[in-house]
Amino acid sequence: MKKDEGVAKQYCKEIELEIRKKTEENSDGNTVEEKWQNCKEIIIKSTDKILTCDIKPKKEWFDEDCKRYKEARNKARLKFLQRPTRAPQREYQEKRRMAKKRCRESKRKWEQEKVEEIEDLAQRYEIRQLYQKMGQLKKGFQPRTSMCKNKKGELLGGEEEIQKRWMEHFKELLNKESNGKEQVDQNIEASVQEQCIEEPNTQEVREVIKELRNNKAPGGDNVRNW
Secondary structure: OOOOHHHHHHHHHHHHHHHHHHHHOOOOOOOHHHHHHHHHHHHHHHHHHHOOOOOOOOOOOOOHHHHHHHHHHHHHHHHHHHOOOHHHHHHHHHHHHHHHHHHHHHHHHHHHHHHHHHHHHHHOOOHHHHHHHHHHHHOOOOOOOOOEEOOOOOEEOOHHHHHHHHHHHHHHHHOOOOOHHHHHHHHHHHHHHHHHOOOOOHHHHHHHHHHOOOOOOOOOOOOOOO
16 A cells, blocks of 8 residues: 555545445355355455555557567467467467567667667766766666674675674664763763864855865755756
């Protein structure tokens, strides 16, 4: 369910309405199986009516020809599964080869067009759009590394081992014994340094703002500079 209180309330009301209808019609079922079937139908009906799922955008290079070749491949595969003999197998292999070839050609053509667009942007010195196009081409599978090293420098790959290592690290970091007088001296020195710093004037603030880069968020508020 979407993270929207309005949609959630509407969804609950729709389910309550459907349950009330079933009760008034005396068709809520007698056996456990019938009750579950009615409940399932109510949930599916309410979901289709209220909620909408986010459809994954298709790849730009996947055109109608690619779709037609893949449908032919799927039909040949189904035919081969229903009748696993040599003739349907050869037909399926041929359809699969043709579908891969067509998709590969379409993707290469699309990539070539994108490269030409990037070259054109580079010649016109439109740097921002240039990097946006390059990011779109490079975006794909992005592997994540979830490893860390123990005290001996050995890599840890298991989830439990990594959690234990982080727990051990923060226990050592946060539970260090320190001299109280040394800590007080550090606090006094830091407060004295803060008192010596003068507040920036209006002109200094303006100069700093002018040096900020455009279209960048300077802080956690994600407000861009224009």
